[in-house]
Amino acid sequence: xxxxxxxxxxxxxxxxxxxxxxxxxxxxxxxxxxxxxxxxxxxxxxxxxxxxxxxxxxxxxxxxxxxxxxxxxxxxxxxxxxxxxxxxxxxxxxxxxxxxxxxxxxxxxxxxxxxxxxxxxxxxxxxxxxxxxxxxxxxxxxxxxxxxxxxxxxxxxxxxxxxxxxxxxxxxxxxxxxxxxxxxxxxxxxxxxxxxxxxxxxxxxxxxxxxxxxxxxxxxxxxxxxxxxxxxxxxxxxxxxxxxxxxxxxxxxxxxxxxxxxxxxxxxxxxxxxxxxxxxxxxxxxx
Amino acid sequence: xxxxxxxxxxxxxxxxxxxxxxxxxxxxxxxxxxxxxxxxxxxxxxxxxxxxxxxxxxxxxxxxxxxxxxxxxxxxxxxxxxxxxxxxxxxxxxxxxxxxxxxxxxxxxxxxxxxxxxxxxxxxxxxxxxxxxxxxxxxxxxxxxxxxxxxxxxxxxxxxxxxxxxxxxxxxxxxxxxxxxxxxxxxxxxxxxxxxxxxxxxxxxxxxxxxxxxxxxxxxxxxxxxxxxxxxxxxxxxxxxxxxxxxxxxxxxxxxxxxxxxxxxxxxxxxxxxxxxxxxxxxxxxxxxxxx
Numbered sequence: 001x002x003x004x005x006x007x008x009x010x011x012x013x014x015x016x017x018x019x020x021x022x023x024x025x026x027x028x029x030x031x032x033x034x035x036x037x038x039x040x041x042x043x044x045x046x047x048x049x050x051x052x053x054x055x056x057x058x059x060x061x062x063x064x065x066x067x068x069x070x071x072x073x074x075x076x077x078x079x080x081x082x083x084x085x086x087x088x089x090x091x092x093x094x095x096x097x098x099x100x101x102x103x104x105x106x107x108x109x110x111x112x113x114x115x116x117x118x119x120x121x122x123x124x125x126x127x128x129x130x131x132x133x134x135x136x137x138x139x140x141x142x143x144x145x146x147x148x149x150x151x152x153x154x155x156x157x158x159x160x161x162x163x164x165x166x167x168x169x170x171x172x173x174x175x176x177x178x179x180x181x182x183x184x185x186x187x188x189x190x191x192x193x194x195x196x197x198x199x200x201x202x203x204x205x206x207x208x209x210x211x212x213x214x215x216x217x218x219x220x221x222x223x224x225x226x227x228x229x230x231x232x233x234x235x236x237x238x239x240x241x242x243x244x245x246x247x248x249x250x251x252x253x254x255x256x257x258x259x260x261x262x263x264x265x266x267x268x269x270x271x272x273x274x275x276x277x278x279x280x281x282x283x284x285x286x287x
Numbered sequence: 288x289x290x291x292x293x294x295x296x297x298x299x300x301x302x303x304x305x306x307x308x309x310x311x312x313x314x315x316x317x318x319x320x321x322x323x324x325x326x327x328x329x330x331x332x333x334x335x336x337x338x339x340x341x342x343x344x345x346x347x348x349x350x351x352x353x354x355x356x357x358x359x360x361x362x363x364x365x366x367x368x369x370x371x372x373x374x375x376x377x378x379x380x381x382x383x384x385x386x387x388x389x390x391x392x393x394x395x396x397x398x399x400x401x402x403x404x405x406x407x408x409x410x411x412x413x414x415x416x417x418x419x420x421x422x423x424x425x426x427x428x429x430x431x432x433x434x435x436x437x438x439x440x441x442x443x444x445x446x447x448x449x450x451x452x453x454x455x456x457x458x459x460x461x462x463x464x465x466x467x468x469x470x471x472x473x474x475x476x477x478x479x480x481x482x483x484x485x486x487x488x489x490x491x492x493x494x495x496x497x498x499x500x501x502x503x504x505x506x507x508x509x510x511x512x513x514x515x516x517x518x519x520x521x522x523x524x525x526x527x528x529x530x531x532x533x534x535x536x537x538x539x540x541x542x543x544x545x546x547x548x549x550x551x552x553x554x555x556x557x558x559x560x561x562x563x564x565x566x567x568x569x570x571x572x573x574x575x576x577x578x579x
Contacts, residue, residue: 055456057456058472126490138494139450141478223479225477245482249458250457251370251371254457
């Protein structure tokens with residue numbers, strides 16, 4: 001009945017795989033909307049941002065997600081702000097200043113750093129970093145601890161992407177710059193960085209995505225107190241930590257509100273991804 | 288079957304092979320879905336079913352017990368659903384559930400029901416081993432957790448700020464703790480909030496000036512393993528598994544299985560199984576205390 005050639009089989013299989021992969025995001029989105037619907041209809045969108053606190057269990061639950069949204073944003077912004085220059089400058093150093101053996105060792109180290117499971121970072125943070133911060137200012141688990149841990153976690157992502165982006169700068173550019181008599185530093189600032197811009201940006205976006213989504217390590221070092229931090233030493237709770245902490249025992253509207261915070265996270269990531277896409281497309285047009 | 292295959296056609300080639308291949312794949316997929324659905328719907332008449340609903344504290348234990356019970360009794364299916372102690376009691380009364388689960392003993396107005404305690408849950412206040420404070424009154428604990436006492440020197444300790452470790456919302460340990468000390472969740476001024484017992488103990492070990500509370504089972508396990516924590520007595524009663532089991536320790540509660548009639552048939556078999564000494568290791572694994 002059917003005549004199968006290897007091409008047609010391959011085509012069918014590939015198309016199925018593509019459909020499956022594509023529909024996952026859609027399914028997750030639909031699932032989150034369906035699960036958060038009870039909270040959205042019973043509690044209402046406004047109360048997630050105007051209630052007086054986050055005490056969702058019991059009869060008259062309060063559902064303010066804002067402190068945790070701030071927590072997520074602060075800890076992400078802090079770590080991206082620190083990890084971005086560190087990652088990009090270390091990649092530049094490794095390409096244009098370091099001896100080749102050192103560059104090789106450095107790349108291996110960064111790759112290794114990227115492979116460490118997040119719970120290990122969390123454990124290190126809990127037993128080493130948090131007591132250190134406590135010496136400075138009690139209680140120790142804090143926004144600062146979260147920023148430091150996240151910086152360590154996203155640094156390899158940004159550094160590796162920057163490394164790849166810099167490698168992809170066409171050799172002619174460098175030769176032309178040399179022919180013009182530009183110094184090494186002027187070449188880097190005037191030629192390499194602009195040419196590698198979209199790749200560098202993609203690395204930062206990828207790192208930001210990882211920072212927003214990180215749960216385990218943050219849960220262990222941030223203290224998880226629901227409050228808008230007024231200093232670096234205040235404990236905070238992120239949206240992801242909130243889901244991980246409370247989902248196991250949440251019921252009814254509480255449970256549904258947690259799904260809503262998941263939906264918020266997904267929307268944040270979608271915004272980030274489309275931002276990255278816009279910059280990438282524009283970058284290609286310019287170069 | 289109203290399936291429009293045209294949309295699947297590969298435009299660049301558009302040949303029949305691709306078309307029929309894709310069609311075949313889709314048919315196969317649909318067939319397997321239907322097969323799966325039928326398989327899961329197919330009700331075996333020999334299956335005996337038991338439904339448990341109620342407390343989210345008891346549910347993890349009941350689910351583990353059910354798993355083992357099912358393994359020993361092929362043909363039995365046990366459904367465990369959570370929804371709080373009051374739902375467990377209401378469901379047992381209305382007959383929606385064969386057994387209700389409650390993390391308390393039955394109240395006088397519930398004397399029409401039959402409750403069997405299968406284990407007890409107790410909470411220990413823990414401090415770091417280096418903290419010189421040896422005991423705290425209930426009132427001192429309340430003030431520390433409310434943030435009115437902020438320094439260890441006010442309760443006979445060293446000059447050091449107190450870090451309060453609290454549990455995340457919805458945890459049964461938090462619920463029992465708040466109920467015993469008559470605190471409200473929003474009155475507690477915590478400096479760290481933790482999820483499970485182990486995380487609380489690790490946080491405490493990293494911060495010698497902290498105070499926290501965990502299930503007694505978890506605390507004892509860690510003390511035996513040499514973790515530098517110490518367990519405080521409550522109302523002068525030592526916080527130990529024995530004192531929880533014999534009911535002397537005040538900060539504890541029974542985990543109760545509730546039935547409408549005196550348990551019989553499958554429900555009785557399950558409750559007897561939950562009371563047998565074979566499952567004591569399971570109960571301890573979940574940091575509860577078996578009833579002797």
